[in-house]
Amino acid sequence: MAENDIYNSKRRYENFIQNYIKTKKILKIPEGKRKYYCKNKENFKYYDNFVDSFEVNDLSYIRRNRLFDTINLLFYYIDCDIKKAGVKESNYLIKELRTFISPIRLKNYEKDIKRIGRILFDGDIPEFFSKFKIRVDVSRQKAREDKLTYDEFRNIVNFFNGDKLMQSYLTLSFETLVRPQELFYTKIKDLEINGNYAIIQISEHGKEGVKKLLCIDSFPYLMSMYNEHKFKNNPNALLFLNKYQNQLTPYAINKKIKKALQKLEINKPITCYSLKRFGITYRRLIGDSDVEIQRLAGWKSTRQMKVYDQSNQDDIFRLQLIKKGIIKDDKFSNQLPKTKPCDFCGELIGFAETNCPNCKRIVDKDLIKKELIKQEELFKKLEAFNQFYELHKEDFDNILNKDKQKNL
Numbered sequence: 001m002a003e004n005d006i007y008n009s010k011r012r013y014e015n016f017i018q019n020y021i022k023t024k025k026i027l028k029i030p031e032g033k034r035k036y037y038c039k040n041k042e043n044f045k046y047y048d049n050f051v052d053s054f055e056v057n058d059l060s061y062i063r064r065n066r067l068f069d070t071i072n073l074l075f076y077y078i079d080c081d082i083k084k085a086g087v088k089e090s091n092y093l094i095k096e097l098r099t100f101i102s103p104i105r106l107k108n109y110e111k112d113i114k115r116i117g118r119i120l121f122d123g124d125i126p127e128f129f130s131k132f133k134i135r136v137d138v139s140r141q142k143a144r145e146d147k148l149t150y151d152e153f154r155n156i157v158n159f160f161n162g163d164k165l166m167q168s169y170l171t172l173s174f175e176t177l178v179r180p181q182e183l184f185y186t187k188i189k190d191l192e193i194n195g196n197y198a199i200i201q202i203s204e205h206g207k208e209g210v211k212k213l214l215c216i217d218s219f220p221y222l223m224s225m226y227n228e229h230k231f232k233n234n235p236n237a238l239l240f241l242n243k244y245q246n247q248l249t250p251y252a253i254n255k256k257i258k259k260a261l262q263k264l265e266i267n268k269p270i271t272c273y274s275l276k277r278f279g280i281t282y283r284r285l286i287g288d289s290d291v292e293i294q295r296l297a298g299w300k301s302t303r304q305m306k307v308y309d310q311s312n313q314d315d316i317f318r319l320q321l322i323k324k325g326i327i328k329d330d331k332f333s334n335q336l337p338k339t340k341p342c343d344f345c346g347e348l349i350g351f352a353e354t355n356c357p358n359c360k361r362i363v364d365k366d367l368i369k370k371e372l373i374k375q376e377e378l379f380k381k382l383e384a385f386n387q388f389y390e391l392h393k394e395d396f397d398n399i400l401n402k403d404k405q406k407n408l
Helices: 009-022 041-057 061-077 087-100 103-120 150-159 164-176 180-184 219-227 250-264 272-285 290-297 313-323 365-391 393-407
Strands: 191-194 197-202 211-215
Touching: 009 061, 041 061, 041 103, 061 087, 061 103, 087 103, 150 164, 150 250, 150 272, 164 180, 164 211, 164 219, 164 250, 164 272, 180 250, 191 219, 197 219, 250 272, 272 290, 365 393
Parallel strands: none
Antiparallel strands: 191 197, 197 211
16 A cells, blocks of 8 residues: 655645545636646546556555646646547647646656556557657757756755754765655664664665665764764664654755755755765766666666766766876766774764864865965965065164154
């Protein structure tokens, strides 16, 4: 039986079913209640088969809602009995969809509409569905705007320096390629701590079923959160809780990320899923194979790679220039950022940290270099001043003596 999810999709689905039952014989749903509705009363009868198929196939609530949204849109634009619709109506719907659906999403609508045809007319599919095909112009596709750079991600993590919950979530999402829902249903008993790494068992609400997450570079952040967890001695308590000790939600995470982006002046629509895309893109660019990424993410195959990978031609050009030695190595180079002990006190430091959380010393090599350069410049200025003072010592002494006499 389908379970509710972190987005409370079950409630939305049940509300629709109730509204459908109440308004089943009404031609038009009152304006303002829903954007798309069934215009022709002849098409109301098809909803029954639709609902039955959900229960038979045990579809998740989020998929049910998506198919409901699509069939409502379908019956809104096709106002005749859908069984009598043909190529003319099919072309009309495609033309309408192109006005407000992005090219990258058009294929998803094609798949959903064909699926609706198979559900409603098993074995005797009308011409509308059999001929429904959307040609997508690749040249009109645009790159996603939520592509992060390593430095941007690191700055976001550091922005939440006092928020251990956010730092843990951000770094876990990046390293383990986990979905938000999978992480938010994780319990204390699912966490296995082993020295300097941890394994998280995903046993509930996993899209691919049961799987494990390997936490190495996110381990210091995870432990910082875990050590302050109020219910860490309760095996059945959720691992990720908000300040009110309730289950964390994607909405809450996205809200905090949005605030961080505004403060950091990063003009990108970053959400929970952007972190997963960033992690997959990063791993691909550092040389991890598709099979390695598939196993780490817990996917059944590598087909999902094209959905999440955001690498482009410029990224590959840069990697080629690095390999040929034309430009210097950078953050997207040969390996993932590593967690390591502090050189001063031995505290395990997260990969995005610039200062040791224990002794507060600077541990970021780039920052250390900058500090050394600043000190070197300061010493040079002091040395130049001393030389100038030695050359004009008598003048300085005379000025000082005159000032003393005035004060007397």
